[in-house]
Amino acid sequence: MRIGILTGGGDCPGLNAVIRGATRAAEVTYDSTVIGFRNAWRGVMDNDYEILDVDRCRGILPLGGTILGTSRDQPFAHEDGLKRVRKAYDRHGLDAIIGIGGEGSMGVLNRLHENGFPVVGVPKTIDNDISLTEMTFGFQTAVQICTDAIDRLHTTAESHHRVLVVEVMGRHVGHIATWSGLAGGAAITLVPEDPFDIDEVCERIVHRHKKGRFATIVVVAEGALPRPGSFVIPAPEVDKYGHQILGGIGSLLAREIQGRTGIESRMTALGHIQRGGSPVAFDRVLGTRFGVAAVEAALDGAWGQMVALQRGRIERVAIGDAISSLKTVEPDLLRLNDMFQPRIPGDEHPGLPADSRARVEH
Numbered sequence: 001m002r003i004g005i006l007t008g009g010g011d012c013p014g015l016n017a018v019i020r021g022a023t024r025a026a027e028v029t030y031d032s033t034v035i036g037f038r039n040a041w042r043g044v045m046d047n048d049y050e051i052l053d054v055d056r057c058r059g060i061l062p063l064g065g066t067i068l069g070t071s072r073d074q075p076f077a078h079e080d081g082l083k084r085v086r087k088a089y090d091r092h093g094l095d096a097i098i099g100i101g102g103e104g105s106m107g108v109l110n111r112l113h114e115n116g117f118p119v120v121g122v123p124k125t126i127d128n129d130i131s132l133t134e135m136t137f138g139f140q141t142a143v144q145i146c147t148d149a150i151d152r153l154h155t156t157a158e159s160h161h162r163v164l165v166v167e168v169m170g171r172h173v174g175h176i177a178t179w180s181g182l183a184g185g186a187a188i189t190l191v192p193e194d195p196f197d198i199d200e201v202c203e204r205i206v207h208r209h210k211k212g213r214f215a216t217i218v219v220v221a222e223g224a225l226p227r228p229g230s231f232v233i234p235a236p237e238v239d240k241y242g243h244q245i246l247g248g249i250g251s252l253l254a255r256e257i258q259g260r261t262g263i264e265s266r267m268t269a270l271g272h273i274q275r276g277g278s279p280v281a282f283d284r285v286l287g288t289r290f291g292v293a294a295v296e297a298a299l300d301g302a303w304g305q306m307v308a309l310q311r312g313r314i315e316r317v318a319i320g321d322a323i324s325s326l327k328t329v330e331p332d333l334l335r336l337n338d339m340f341q342p343r344i345p346g347d348e349h350p351g352l353p354a355d356s357r358a359r360v361e362h
């Protein structure tokens with residue numbers, strides 16, 4: 001077979017593990033050729049590519065980012081986009097293209113599939129928000145980076161008796177915030193799945209400080225939402241591909257907390273550091289498994305399918321099903337998060353009812 005491969009959307013630790021896994025499986029096990037397109041669909045449309053082989057992939061396993069480069073460009077953003085993609089299939093004699101990307105990239109792959117193109121998807125994102133896969137590679141690395149940062153921020157918060165607000169990524173779900181908040185021992189973690197009330201947040205902080213804990217770490221997901229009427233955050237800007245540019249809630253929150261409680265507050269936004277650097281072992285292994293499985297899906301002609309992690313095994317699911325809704329944080333984790341918040345007088349049983357899992361539209 002001749003298989004094209006590309007990485008789309010934001011970069012993510014583990015992308016190179018997928019490329020390496022796919023290339024090795026194709027070349028060594030299945031006597032096939034992998035053509036790597038640069039900068040996602042832009043490379044397909046502009047015929048910017050390189051032939052990948054085991055030699056080219058030597059040493060890339062621990063590297064962050066993607067050796068192929070990435071972009072948010074895609075064929076449906078161009079009038080002649082589909083024609084140019086068709087030309088790439090013909091020119092290179094491609095039997096398939098494996099697209100590695102997040103929710104937006106999976107949407108593009110699904111539309112290409114509906115237009116008759118043989119495609120296979122590999123879910124990638126630090127946000128871990130793609131449905132039907134228990135985990136995406138990159139997520140564990142991002143969580144570890146945030147946890148390390150929170151560990152460090154504890155010492156400053158405690159030395160200065162401050163509130164430190166840590167803004168983490170995750171788009172419209174709170175997986176990174178929940179995991180890193182729990183792992184880093186944050187006093188308060190705010191996620192989109194459970195809109196917050198600023199009065200209540202401040203009350204909890206004041207109560208905690210009165211009880212003698214003079215430092216508080218607040219982890220806030222970039223997509224966290226205040227309850228209506230409680231605190232206003234400006235609507236996010238949108239880039240030329242319709243992608244919301246999130247971020248900024250951390251500084252608004254720190255200012256509000258300081259203003260309302262009188263406790264000195266500071267903010268740290270971890271930003272793209274969360275996507276940078278070497279993937280942790282879990283992400284290297286998951287990326288490798290996904291890469292090999294994607295080649296095998298292509299060999300089986302499993303068009304329009306995405307590889308996924310389910311109960312520890314690699315399975316295939318329809319891309320259309322995977323993108324029909326975002327994967328939100330499990331109720332059990334939301335409940336755990338709630339249990340570790342500072343309690344205030346009048347608090348009922350900690351935790352949320354089991355059916356409180358929010359459905360996030362996108």
Ligand code: F6P
Pocket residue numbers: 010102125126127169170171222246275
């Ligand atoms: O989807 C991954 C992610 O890092 C999000 O958490 C974040 O909102 C977004 O990408 C940032 O995108 P960009 O790199 O385009 O600023």
